[in-house]
Amino acid sequence: MKKKAFLTVLIILVILTVLSAFVSNSGIANSTQYIMLLSALKFLAVAFYFMELRHANAFWKVLLIGCLTIFISLVLII
Template sequence: MKKTLLFNYGLLILLTISTAVISNFVAIKSLAIGLIMGLSALKFMLVSFEFMELKKANLFWKVSLIFVLFLIVLSVVFISN
């Protein structure tokens, strides 16, 4: 259990550093926005399922969270282009 939490925490740190690197070095704006939103969605899913114990929740809450996250990411990427 503790190893899993430490692994997830390390992965979150790595994804955050990756987001910072992408925002500074990617020259194509639309590519950078897509990558950053994808990494942010991945971090959100990791936090919600691992640290907020959503993996033990009802299927309705899991599906609705993923659906709303997909809509938000899609709308931000669409509006930014």
């Protein structure tokens, strides 16, 4: 993996973490949904860049995104 891509993804992860902290401390009505969306983006960034899932078979990519969608949907419903 190139160092530039690694650094870019790392900076994006830090920005998403800071953004989720700001959302949690703000008075936004649907902050839970926004925090879950930001955490899903962070999960996908970690899975595809640091776990090298972008080079995996399409089955594993679809399975990961499907499981993430089901998990977040269940958490938001409950």
